[in-house]
Amino acid sequence: MMIDWVHFTFWQSLAGGALIGLAATMLILFNGQVAGISGIVGKLFDMRQGAWRFAFVIGLLLSPWLYRLFAALPEAQFEFGWPLYLVAGLTVGLGSRLGSGCTSGHGVCGLSRLSKRSLAATLVFMGTGFVTVYVARHLIGG
Amino acid sequence: MALLSAALAGVIFGFGLLLSGMANPGKVQGFLDLAGAWDPSLAMVMIGAIAVGLVGFGIAKRQAHSLLKLPMELPAATQIDRKLLTGSALFGIGWGLAGICPGPGLVTMAMGIPQAIVFVVAMLAGMQLLRFIQK
Numbered sequence: 001m002m003i004d005w006v007h008f009t010f011w012q013s014l015a016g017g018a019l020i021g022l023a024a025t026m027l028i029l030f031n032g033q034v035a036g037i038s039g040i041v042g043k044l045f046d047m048r049q050g051a052w053r054f055a056f057v058i059g060l061l062l063s064p065w066l067y068r069l070f071a072a073l074p075e076a077q078f079e080f081g082w083p084l085y086l087v088a089g090l091t092v093g094l095g096s097r098l099g100s101g102c103t104s105g106h107g108v109c110g111l112s113r114l115s116k117r118s119l120a121a122t123l124v125f126m127g128t129g130f131v132t133v134y135v136a137r138h139l140i141g142g
Numbered sequence: 143m144a145l146l147s148a149a150l151a152g153v154i155f156g157f158g159l160l161l162s163g164m165a166n167p168g169k170v171q172g173f174l175d176l177a178g179a180w181d182p183s184l185a186m187v188m189i190g191a192i193a194v195g196l197v198g199f200g201i202a203k204r205q206a207h208s209l210l211k212l213p214m215e216l217p218a219a220t221q222i223d224r225k226l227l228t229g230s231a232l233f234g235i236g237w238g239l240a241g242i243c244p245g246p247g248l249v250t251m252a253m254g255i256p257q258a259i260v261f262v263v264a265m266l267a268g269m270q271l272l273r274f275i276q277k
Contacts, residue, residue, distance in 0.1 A: 004179035007172055009163055013183040016162020017190025023155035024191070025198025030147040032208035032215050035155060037244040038233075042269045052148040059152020060245065061252040066153060067160050074160055076250050077168025078257040084239060089247070089261040091236030093268020096244060099229025100219065103164075103243040104155075106230070107188065112195025113203070113216065120222045125234030132238025133174040 024109050027056070036105020038096035099125070144210050156249050162187040165249045167241030174238050 024035040031052050037060075040053045064073055078085070096102040099121055101110060106125075110118020156165075163169040163183050172181035205214050237243050242250070242261055250258035 001176060002179050004172060004181040007169065007179075007181045007183070009183050010186055013162045013186035014190040016158045016160070016164070017187035017192075018194050019154055019158030019161060019190075020164075020187065021158075021191040021194025021198065023151045023158060024195050026147060026154065027151040028198055028202040028208070028214075028216075029205075030209050031144055031151070032202075032210075032212040033148075034215070034217060035151065037248070038269075041244055041248070041266070052144055055145040055148040056152040056155075057248065059149035059154075060156045060248050061152075062149075063153050063156020064160060064165075064249055064253045067157055073253065074163065074166060075168075076166050076253065076255060076258075078250075078255055079168060080240070080257070082257055082260045085242075085257045085261040086264045088236045088240030088242065089264025090268040090271070091232050091239070092243065092247075092261075093236075093265035093270075094272050095229045095232030095234070095236055095268075097229065097269050097272045099226050099231075099233055100217075101230075102233055102245075103237070104245055108191045108195055109199065110217075111188075111192050112199040114196075115217070115220070117220050117222050117226060121226055121230040124227055124230040125237060128231045128234030129174045129238040130176055132235045133171055134177055136239065137171075137175055138177050 020104075020108060021112070024104070024112065028109075034105060034109045036101050036109060038093075038102040039100070039105055042093075042097050095125075144212060147210065155245065158191070159246050159249050162190070164243075165246040167246070167250075170241035170243075170246075171238070174241070 027033050027035045040056055044053050106118040106121040159165045173184035208214055247262045251262045
């Protein structure tokens with residue numbers, strides 16, 4: 001394994017992670033809700049007592065615009081054509097709802113709750129994520 | 143108040159995604175690429191988020207109600223079943239393919255990036271498709 005020291009943003013990523021943890025903490029302590037994005041989006045149109053989900057998503061959508069008031073937006077590298085994002089989006093939507101969570105619900109909130117179920121989910125999606133990038137970059141992409 | 147705190151949590155969550163590098167698909171794939179030049183940044187994101195989250199959820203677990211007197215809706219499921227494992231495996235494949243998960247998808251869509259818009263629309267379709275299949 002070769003570490004990419006040039007792109008390794010130790011402090012920035014740690015601080016950004018802490019902000020994500022802070023947001024999840026706020027949502028559970030004030031609203032009593034878990035900050036799992038796939039769950040929030042998947043149930044966005046379930047109208048019973050779901051207004052907080054709209055508020056959260058609106059906040060998330062406003063975040064890059066507010067961020068820009070303080071600092072330049074970071075680079076976002078989208079390196080492929082749209083068909084790949086179509087397939088990936090479908091898979092992410094289907095998989096995250098079937099598996100009851102994604103990186104935020106299982107990876108951040110679930111692990112913070114010390115849930116074994118979320119640990120299992122996180123290990124599985126990290127595993128298939130690693131394998132997918134290996135296959136795409138080193139076996140097919142070359 | 144509940145809507146305000148949820149919106150504020152959304153904004154802070156988005157700031158975290160942007161600052162940490164999670165909203166950059168190239169960087170996410172750099173983390174998932176163990177065999178290439180590996181960028182460990184995402185491990186730091188997880189450490190930072192969980193370090194803070196452990197405190198928050200540690201407190202939340204001992205409360206029946208939130209600070210705004212709302213019910214504490216912590217997930218009750220504990221079983222590790224085929225649905226959880228299949229769904230997570232699929233999710234990981236999609237995440238690896240594009241380097242985007244749902245939160246960063248929404249944030250980059252709001253930045254007006256066309257591929258992110260395609261991703262989010264497809265993701266919503268995938269979520270509805272599952273609902274349709276399960277009926």
